[in-house]
Amino acid sequence: MNRKIVKTIALETFVLVVVLSAPWQTRAQDTKAPYPSMAPLDQYLMDRNAEIALARSAAPESISRDADVLVLGRHGYETAVKGKNGFVCAVERGWMGPFNGADAANFWNPKVRGPVCYNPPAARSILPLTYKRTEMILAGQSKAQIADGIKTFIKQELPPLEPGAMSYMMSKEQYLTDDDHHNWMAHLMFYTPLMDGAVWGADLPHSPVMLNPQFGGAPEPIDVFMVPAGRWSDGTADPVR
Amino acid sequence: MRENGLMFSSVGAIIHATKGKLMNRKEFTVVASLIFAMIFVFGAPRQMQSQDNKNPYPSMAPLNQYLMDRDAEIALARSAAPESISQDAEVTVLGRHGYETVVKGKNGFFLPVTFEECGFSMASDGARW
Numbered sequence: 001m002n003r004k005i006v007k008t009i010a011l012e013t014f015v016l017v018v019v020l021s022a023p024w025q026t027r028a029q030d031t032k033a034p035y036p037s038m039a040p041l042d043q044y045l046m047d048r049n050a051e052i053a054l055a056r057s058a059a060p061e062s063i064s065r066d067a068d069v070l071v072l073g074r075h076g077y078e079t080a081v082k083g084k085n086g087f088v089c090a091v092e093r094g095w096m097g098p099f100n101g102a103d104a105a106n107f108w109n110p111k112v113r114g115p116v117c118y119n120p121p122a123a124r125s126i127l128p129l130t131y132k133r134t135e136m137i138l139a140g141q142s143k144a145q146i147a148d149g150i151k152t153f154i155k156q157e158l159p160p161l162e163p164g165a166m167s168y169m170m171s172k173e174q175y176l177t178d179d180d181h182h183n184w185m186a187h188l189m190f191y192t193p194l195m196d197g198a199v200w201g202a203d204l205p206h207s208p209v210m211l212n213p214q215f216g217g218a219p220e221p222i223d224v225f226m227v228p229a230g231r232w233s234d235g236t237a238d239p240v241r
Numbered sequence: 242m243r244e245n246g247l248m249f250s251s252v253g254a255i256i257h258a259t260k261g262k263l264m265n266r267k268e269f270t271v272v273a274s275l276i277f278a279m280i281f282v283f284g285a286p287r288q289m290q291s292q293d294n295k296n297p298y299p300s301m302a303p304l305n306q307y308l309m310d311r312d313a314e315i316a317l318a319r320s321a322a323p324e325s326i327s328q329d330a331e332v333t334v335l336g337r338h339g340y341e342t343v344v345k346g347k348n349g350f351f352l353p354v355t356f357e358e359c360g361f362s363m364a365s366d367g368a369r370w
Contacts, residue, residue, distance in 0.1 A: 199349065206323035 034178070035094070035108040041138070043110035044093050045072060052080055055089040059117035059168035060233050064089050067117055076135045086120030088127055095137050096130060096214065099147055103213045106177065107143075115171040116189075121162035126191050128158055129220055151219045161222060165191040170233040186229040186238040191222055200225050208240065308335060309354070315343060318352040326350055 046054070051071045056064040067087035070077040077090060094112035098104045106112050118127050132153045136146045170186040177184060189212065197203060197211035202225060212224035228240045309317070314334040319327040331346035333353045340353050 201322060201326040201350070204323065204325035207326060 033105065035106065035110070038108050038137070039110040041074065045074070046091070046113075048080065051091050054113060054115050054171065054173055055091045055117075056115075057171040057173055057233050058089050058115035059087070059170060060235070063087055063168065064117055064233070068123075072134070075138055077131060086123065087117050088123040089115065089117040090127075090130065091115050092130060093134070095133055098213050098216070099143050099218060101213070109178065111175055111178070113173075113175045114169065115174050117168040119164070119166050122165035122167050122191060125159045125162045125165055126167070126222070128153075129215075129222075132158075147219050154220065161191060161193060167191075168229075168233070170229050170231070170238075172232040172234060172236070172238075185240070186232045187226045188229055190225045190227070192225065194221050194223050197223070197225075304337065308337070311343065314354055318354045321352055321354075322350070327352055 048071050052069050055069050055071070056067070058064065059067070063085070064087065066083050066085040067081075067089045068079055068083040069081035070088065070090035071080045072078075072091065072093065092114035094106040094109040094114075096114065097107055097112075099107065129150070132150060133146060136149050141149065167189045169189060172183055172186075174184070175182045194217050200209045200211070201207045202209045202211040208228055210226045212226050214224050215222040216224075228238070230238060230240060232238050311334055315332050318332050318334070319330070321327065322330070326348070327350070329346050329348035330344075330350035330352045331342060332344035333340040333342050333351070335341075335354065
């Protein structure tokens with residue numbers, strides 16, 4: 001074979017490999033990262049009344065009926081209902097999860113709906129992180145830009161973490177994962193400075209305490225410990241699995 | 242009810258007995274003392290009963306009633322948490338002069354059997370003692 005024929009065969013082989021393997025590559029990528037980037041904004045938005053009801057379902061009615069309720073608009077969260085007990089309920093989206101790693105798979109998942117009711121200390125010292133992340137997401141910033149922005153925000157604006165900060169996530173309608181149990185489990189979350197999870201006995205055999213990878217210093221210097229509630233906010237049982 | 246009825250009828254009898262007469266100071270003192278004594282005698286059991294209903298353990302019981310068999314207390318203390326936590330925890334038991342460490346731990350957890358379980362909620366039900 002002369003040089004020209006070799007060159008032609010090599011080129012055709014390369015093209016064939018690329019063409020034939022492309023669908024496989026795409027499928028493998030989908031399996032690994034089904035939500036690699038932000039979906040159109042509309043997919044993250046909800047009917048206003050449905051969002052208010054979903055937000056309130058995060059906690060028992062005795063708590064959520066007098067809480068502030070937020071809804072997500074095109075430029076960030078807005079207060080839709082003014083409360084009087086200092087609690088704040090909202091429906092968080094996937095981007096409140098970890099930025100990287102295996103637990104980041106749902107970061108851009110437009111189906112994620114995380115109803116949460118913050119108690120007053122958490123409303124003052126944790127909720128601002130939800131406002132900030134969401135604001136930057138809706139401004140079209142990348143994960144790296146958001147992580148940098150959060151670092152600056154923590155240094156300059158975020159109030160110190162208040163003792164007793166916690167939140168309720170007890171909505172039967174919450175959608176936290178594409179796995180079979182979309183609503184995972186009714187649970188409470190407790191916010192602390194960064195610490196060794198072993199101090200809470202977290203994730204040890206038969207311990208009900210779990211360390212949430214949500215923040216964990218990347219970049220928020222906050223740990224979130226979760227404890228199953230055992231029942232949904234409507235009082236029905238949610239047996240610990 | 243019955244005591245109150247008796248008391249009021251006795252008071253009524255005294256008033257009836259003195260009706261139409263202007264009591265002198267001595268009579269008045271006697272009548273007032275009788276009324277006071279009757280209120281005290283008939284009212285006290287009711288007060289005690291209602292106090293007992295509110296707080297069945299109004300004061301500390303003999304110390305022995307708060308103490309336990311040492312091994313039973315160690316086992317009970319450890320049962321507070323899953324074995325994965327309590328197996329390496331420090332365990333204390335209550336002695337006559339306070340808590341004493343009987344098992345030295347290594348994970349920083351501390352397991353006393355507290356005798357005021359569930360804190361505020363039970364205290365409001367009178368379970369402090």
